[in-house]
Structure formats: C-alpha cells, structure tokens
Amino acid sequence: MLINGVPADHLPASDRGLAYGDGLYRTLEVLAGRPQLWRWQWQRLAADCAALRLPCPDEALLLAEIATVCAGLPRAVAKVVLTRGSGQRGYAIPAQVQPTRIVSAAAWAGYPPERAMHGITVRWCNTQLGLQPLLAGIKHLNRLENVLARSEWDDPAIAEGLMLDSDGTVVEGTMSNLFWVRAGQLYTPPLDRCGVSGAMRACVIDTAHQLGIAVTEQRLLPAELLAADEAFVCNSLAGIWPLRQLDGHTWQAWPLTTRLQQALAAG
Amino acid sequence: MLINGVPADHLPASDRGLAYGDGLYRTLEVLAGRPQLWRWQWQRLAADCAALRLPCPDEALLLAEIATVCAGLPRAVAKVVLTRGSGQRGYAIPAQVQPTRIVSAAAWAGYPPERAMHGITVRWCNTQLGLQPLLAGIKHLNRLENVLARSEWDDPAIAEGLMLDSDGTVVEGTMSNLFWVRAGQLYTPPLDRCGVSGAMRACVIDTAHQLGIAVTEQRLLPAELLAADEAFVCNSLAGIWPLRQLDGHTWQAWPLTTRLQQALAAG
Numbered sequence: 001m002l003i004n005g006v007p008a009d010h011l012p013a014s015d016r017g018l019a020y021g022d023g024l025y026r027t028l029e030v031l032a033g034r035p036q037l038w039r040w041q042w043q044r045l046a047a048d049c050a051a052l053r054l055p056c057p058d059e060a061l062l063l064a065e066i067a068t069v070c071a072g073l074p075r076a077v078a079k080v081v082l083t084r085g086s087g088q089r090g091y092a093i094p095a096q097v098q099p100t101r102i103v104s105a106a107a108w109a110g111y112p113p114e115r116a117m118h119g120i121t122v123r124w125c126n127t128q129l130g131l132q133p134l135l136a137g138i139k140h141l142n143r144l145e146n147v148l149a150r151s152e153w154d155d156p157a158i159a160e161g162l163m164l165d166s167d168g169t170v171v172e173g174t175m176s177n178l179f180w181v182r183a184g185q186l187y188t189p190p191l192d193r194c195g196v197s198g199a200m201r202a203c204v205i206d207t208a209h210q211l212g213i214a215v216t217e218q219r220l221l222p223a224e225l226l227a228a229d230e231a232f233v234c235n236s237l238a239g240i241w242p243l244r245q246l247d248g249h250t251w252q253a254w255p256l257t258t259r260l261q262q263a264l265a266a267g
Numbered sequence: 268m269l270i271n272g273v274p275a276d277h278l279p280a281s282d283r284g285l286a287y288g289d290g291l292y293r294t295l296e297v298l299a300g301r302p303q304l305w306r307w308q309w310q311r312l313a314a315d316c317a318a319l320r321l322p323c324p325d326e327a328l329l330l331a332e333i334a335t336v337c338a339g340l341p342r343a344v345a346k347v348v349l350t351r352g353s354g355q356r357g358y359a360i361p362a363q364v365q366p367t368r369i370v371s372a373a374a375w376a377g378y379p380p381e382r383a384m385h386g387i388t389v390r391w392c393n394t395q396l397g398l399q400p401l402l403a404g405i406k407h408l409n410r411l412e413n414v415l416a417r418s419e420w421d422d423p424a425i426a427e428g429l430m431l432d433s434d435g436t437v438v439e440g441t442m443s444n445l446f447w448v449r450a451g452q453l454y455t456p457p458l459d460r461c462g463v464s465g466a467m468r469a470c471v472i473d474t475a476h477q478l479g480i481a482v483t484e485q486r487l488l489p490a491e492l493l494a495a496d497e498a499f500v501c502n503s504l505a506g507i508w509p510l511r512q513l514d515g516h517t518w519q520a521w522p523l524t525t526r527l528q529q530a531l532a533a534g
Contacts, residue, residue, distance in 0.1 A: 001280060003280065008280075009279060010280060012276060013369050013371065017285050018348070018350075020408065020409075021408055021409050021411055022410070022411060025286075052411075053418075081286075083285075089373070090417065091410065091417035092417045104281075106356070131397050132397035132412065135397075135411055135415075141286070141288055142287075142288050143289070143358065144288055144319075144402055145399065148402075149358070150357065150359045
C-alpha cells in the first residue's frame with residue numbers, strides 16, 4: 001500500500017475521509033500491472049474529483065503507483081482512495097487542502113465464471129437510496145446505504161441485491177450498475193438523483209454504441225424490470241452478470257447481453 | 268489521542284470508517300475532565316450504535332478515556348469516533364466485528380460569547396438534505412451533505428447555515444439543531460427522515476419540559492420560520508445561539524430562549 005506515494009498502511013485519524021467520508025474511491029482489476037477499463041476509470045475519477053472539488057492526482061503518477069502496488073500479482077484488485085486530507089475542525093472545506101492518496105492492491109482470483117455464463121439470482125433490497133442530486137453518480141466515501149443494503153442477506157446463492165430509490169424506481173445493485181433490454185434496445189437508469197456511475201457502466205454504453213445498439217437512460221419500476229427481455233448488472237470486477245432469477249421471474253437466454261460480453265472480451 | 272485504548276494517532280487505512288463512513292461520532296465539551304451533557308451524549312451514542320448495529324463501548328471505559336485525553340486541559344473539545352473496524356472487502360457487515368474506538372481532545376476557548384447573548388446571523392443553504400429514514404437522526408460518518416452546505420459561504424459574520432430537506436422543509440443547521448417559539452410554545456423539526464439528533468437538542472427538550480414549556484416536533488417551511496416569535500440553533504459546544512438575522516428578517520428579543528439559556532447555565 002502507498003499513502004501519498006510512500007509505503008504505509010496507516011493514516012492520520014484526523015483525515016477528513018474518516019471524519020466525514022470526504023473523499024472518493026475506485027476499485028480496479030489489474031492484470032500484469034495494467035489497470036483494466038482505465039480510460040473509463042480515469043474519466044470517472046476525474047469527474048468525481050471535480051464534483052467534490054478535490055484536487056485530481058496526476059494520471060501518470062497514479063498509473064505508476066498502481067503498477068507498484070500490484071507488482072508480482074498477475075491478477076489483482078487495486079483500490080484508489082482520495083480524501084481531502086486533514087484539516088481544521090469543522091465541516092468547511094479548508095482553504096489549503098493537502099489531499100490524501102491511498103493506493104492498495106490484493107491478489108484476486110475473480111468471481112465464479114458461472115455467474116457471467118449462466119446468470120445470477122438477485123433480490124430486491126429493502127434499503128432505499130435517498131435522493132441527493134449533488135452527490136448522485138459520485139463514487140464517494142459515504143456508503144452507509146450500500147452497507148445496510150448488502151447486509152440484508154447472507155445467502156451466498158444470491159449474488160446481488162437491487163436497490164430502489166425513495167421514489168420506488170430501480171436504480172442499481174449494491175455494488176453494480178443495472179441494464180435491461182427491450183425490443184433489441186438497451187436501457188439503464190439515469191444516475192442524476194442517486195447511485196454510483198461505475199466505470200463498467202460507461203464502458204458498456206460505449207461498447208453498445210460501437211455495436212450499433214441504442215442505449216437510453218430511463219427510470220423504471222420493479223414490474224417493468226421483471227417484464228424486460230433481458231437484464232444484467234455489471235461492475236469493473238465482475239464484468240457483466242445476466243439476471244437469471246428475480247422475485248419469482250426467470251430469464252433463460254440473454255442474446256444481446258451475450259453479444260456485449262463477447263465484445264468486451266474482445267477488447 | 269487513544270485508539271482502542273492505546274496512545275496512537277494513526278489507524279489502518281483498511282478501516283471501514285474510512286472506506287464507507289461505517290461508523291459514528293460525538294463531539295463533547297469537557298470541563299476539568301468532565302464531559303458536559305454526558306447523560307444525553309451517552310443516550311445518543313448508545314442509540315446510534317444500536318441503529319447501526321455497532322457494538323457499544325462500555326460507558327465507564329469511555330468516560331475514563333475521555334478524562335485521559337483531556338488531562339491537563341481545563342476546557343477541551345473531545346471527539347469520540349466509533350467505526351466497524353477493518354474487515355474483508357465489500358459492503359456487507361462482517362460476521363466478526365472488531366470495532367475501532369478513537370478518543371481525542373484539543374484545548375478549546377469556546378465561541379465568542381456575543382453569539383449566545385446577542386444572537387447570530389444565519390443564511391439558507393442551497394444544499395438540501397436527502398431523505399433517508401434508515402439513517403435519520405444518527406450522527407454517522409457520512410457527512411458530505413454537511414461539508415457541501417458548510418462550504419457554501421466563508422463570511423465569518425454568518426455563524427450558521429440552515430438546511431432544508433428535499434421536500435423544502437427546514438430541518439437543522441449544518442452543525443446544529445433548530446428550535447423556534449410560537450405563542451409561548453417550543454417547536455423543533457422531527458428528525459425521522461434526515462438530520463442529526465444532537466445531545467443538546469435532547470437536553471433542551473428535557474429542560475423545556477422541566478420549565479413547563481410544551482415542545483412539539485413539527486415540520487416547517489422557511490416562511491413559517493421567518494414568522495416565528497423567536498428561533499435558535501444549538502449544539503453541545505455552542506450551547507444556544509438565538510437567531511438575530513435571516514433572509515432580511517430581524518429578531519431583537521428572545522425571552523423564552525433566554526429562559527432556556529439560564530436554565531441550562533444553572534445546570
């Protein structure tokens with residue numbers, strides 16, 4: 001682990017990342033030192049820094065630090081955390097910010113390949129996402145809603161939980177974004193009021209466009225998701241997991257989802 | 268500073284308090300080693316632990332640690348942070364939790380006494396509080412809304428900003444709770460959808476009851492606050508600050524607020 005470029009695994013307890021969750025993060029798959037989906041990861045990181053008015057690190061520096069912490073790991077999960085550092089007491093953003101940059105990695109074996117091949121069972125979460133347009137989309141460190149939602153079940157046969165917002169529309173999974181297919185077109189919920197805009201979501205949208213598949217951001221109700229031709233969740237570690245079972249409904253074939261998986265695998 | 272009872276000022280970067288804001292805190296005034304408003308601070312701390320399913324520390328242990336970090340400081344601000352500690356990757360609450368307990372203190376001179384005596388100028392914040400009943404009232408570590416709200420102004424003549432929820436009702440200050448007076452009765456917004464339930468808020472409610480003043484939880488609109496006979500914000504460091512100016516409106520006398528201040532000062 002590197003903290004501000006120095007090998008370390010502890011940080012000051014006065015850090016605003018701890019005090020207020022005043023920061024953001026990304027989780028990346030790294031193969032032989034090369035972060036996957038980097039173009040989208042970097043886009044999202046830079047956008048989130050701007051949204052939180054956090055100084056954005058230098059891209060080359062970050063790539064070098066990721067390679068350093070992943071050295072010797074053929075397949076790794078890297079995590080980048082950026083916080084607003086330590087400051088005087090109180091919520092106000094300090095005039096002089098010395099951000100904290102934490103880059104860490106762990107060996108990673110991936111998820112069971114059946115999930116991508118044969119689909120997953122998902123559930124509805126009771127924890128709803130509050131609406132907060134100022135923070136929507138940002139992968140910030142205020143993640144208690146996700147903690148509560150992911151702690152609703154511990155049955156390992158359920159791979160993911162889907163979350164509604166407080167208006168009752170479907171937004172995302174606890175750790176993934178959601179897409180669905182209707183009449184050959186791809187849809188995904190807008191993330192303008194809550195939710196996390198993942199790097200894989202951005203990559204899926206770009207990949208669909210390259211395949212000539214229209215992608216529309218649209219709010220949807222739970223019943224509408226159950227009526228979809230196909231549906232899948234995705235994130236940068238899992239790739240694409242088709243939905244097989246949800247709330248008594250079963251999907252058995254995912255032709256468009258499979259096309260997207262193949263296009264992603266082909267790079 | 269003590270971390271889990273041991274003198275230290277750094278904590279593992281893997282702590283869930285940093286990763287997800289998965290924890291809570293309290294800020295206390297400590298006079299000659301004795302935390303003020305302890306009865307209410309402890310009530311709130313224990314309630315917040317229960318709400319987040321976080322193991323609650325022993326009360327006597329916590330009091331001893333607060334006294335230790337405040338030793339030699341006649342007047343101090345102490346901060347207690349409790350997190351869910353380090354755990355495996357992912358949002359789910361670990362089966363085995365080793366919580367982190369951080370107790371720190373700093374010398375403190377108090378706020379300018381004019382604020383309590385002559386009232387303060389406050390402003391409306393543009394940052395609105397999202398509605399999240401599952402986290403409402405808890406002084407948890409997901410405080411980005413407060414950071415954004417408190418960063419909207421830097422004019423030192425404005426002592427506090429008032430926040431609305433996304434329904435447009437007035438909830439609290441960025442670092443304080445709100446009360447208002449109408450026809451000799453006291454009102455405060457319910458904190459069942461958002462906001463922080465402060466120790467001083469609980470103390471004010473109990474003190475009002477002892478004085479025979481009715482206290483009602485009621486939602487209110489900005490225009491209704493401007494029409495109040497009196498209004499004040501409070502927290503455990505500031506005590507009670509009457510509102511003098513807001514949005515072109517001026518209050519010049521606060522008879523009931525002053526009675527509460529005197530009752531609090533008398534202990």
